[in-house]
Amino acid sequence: MNPPALHAAAPDWQLRIVHPANGTLYGAAVQVSPVHAVTCAHVVDLAVADAGPGSTVHLDAPRGGGTWTATGTVVPGGWWCKTAAPWDVAVLRLDRPGPAVPPTLAPSHRTGEAVRFVGFPRSPAGRWITGRLVGDGGSHPEFTQIDTDSTVGLTVVRGYSGSGVRPRDGDTLIGIVTESALDGRVGWMIPMTAIPRVWTPQQSAESGTARTPTARTVAETARAMTDLHTLLDADRRLAFYRGLDPRLRRRLRVDQDLEAFASALVVLAHEQYGLLRDVLAQLEHWEEGSAAMRRVHEAAAPLLAGA
Structure with missing residues (x-):
């Protein structure tokens, strides 16, 4: 009898930002177009000195991406760090096509919505956290608070920043994780609706990033x-x-x-x-x-x- 075939995970649009030589984890990123990804500006700042437009980071795709790796460079017009809304976002241009079909971007989010997100601290394939959206607030009014289901034991720690927030029963992209408090039992996301879509052809032309x-x-x-x-x-x-x-x-x-x-x-x-x-x-x-x-x-x- 032949052994059962092993299940190969489908490529996921959730990526990691790591040091290419020693594997140090800086955070996560989400693929938003065939050749673009979005992460937190502070994740890029962890990875490189004097981060900003033109900074380059190394990405991989442990969730079904096989041996896919790429570099991502912060595009002109795709950097918001502390001085302007959305406050903590970097848009990266990949040097090769991403490993997955980009997700559909959620047109809105609602208070009480059940969500989930996956991050990579101490787990190359990722660990899931679930929670609920409870309202806008935190460091900036554009952010949305997530109360996690901390009874499971997993909380938002370093390495989850840039992780894509999805509906608990779906795979649309609602936002990216940006910060946490109370030992990680509470987190905040930046909704995708708050991030200018500089990766689209029209927006790239208008913002000068073409x-x-x-x-x-x-x-x-x-x-x-x-x-x-x-x-x-x-x-x-x-x-x-x-x-x-x-x-x-x-x-x-x-x-x-x-x-x-x-x-x-x-x-x-x-x-x-x-x-x-x-x-x-x-x-x-x-x-x-x-x-x-x-x-x-x-x-x-x-x-x-x-x-």
């Missing part, structure tokens, strides 16, 4: 940079980093994994500060005409043509 050339070209340039000896060698990378414009140094972390460092470097230099040509010149100085550097120039040519 990319020309495309994000694919930015990703290809960053990918080509990962073959450069200047960035592969830790000592040479540090020397190169020290020669960068101070604005770039403030936003980059030299000890990031290579893929995240290269992605953040290209996004910041090209989209934020108009310094990509200068960065390439500095890399050329270190690479001395290497074949890998020629491939970087080829990948970056459309970006420079539009500069």
Whole structure:
């Protein structure tokens, strides 16, 4: 008799933000389009120095995503941290399509609604918490309080931030977990209705986040940079980093994994500060005409043509 087939979990739109080398958990994120995810700004701030538009984090998908990993870069117009509503949100552009079909966004939420959300502290596949929405409030009037069913023993702890809140009997996305109190027995979410949808084509155009050339070209340039000896060698990378414009140094972390460092470097230099040509010149100085550097120039040519 053949053994019963193992059940393979379907890919979930709930993602994790982790350190790519040592697996340190920073929080969660939710896939909201084929190439976008939403998380809390404070989660990005935990993962990188001087977080903001252009910052890059590493994501994976332990809930049925197999070996899927990606980097996600905070899009221009997709960063709200403490100074403006919705107060604690980062919209990420993924460097490859997400592992799942994005969820339907709930058009509203109601007091008393039974909800659930999954997070990853001490459990790579996730632990579910259930609760009820009890009303708006907390640190900001846009937030919605969740009283958890703490009799089960699971409470909102570090690592749940960015987790998607769903109806207890459904999979629409109501909001993302942002903070907690009373030893995690009470949490708050940011409703999706409070988050500007800068990931939609229309909103991207209106907010100035549409990319020309495309994000694919930015990703290809960053990918080509990962073959450069200047960035592969830790000592040479540090020397190169020290020669960068101070604005770039403030936003980059030299000890990031290579893929995240290269992605953040290209996004910041090209989209934020108009310094990509200068960065390439500095890399050329270190690479001395290497074949890998020629491939970087080829990948970056459309970006420079539009500069």
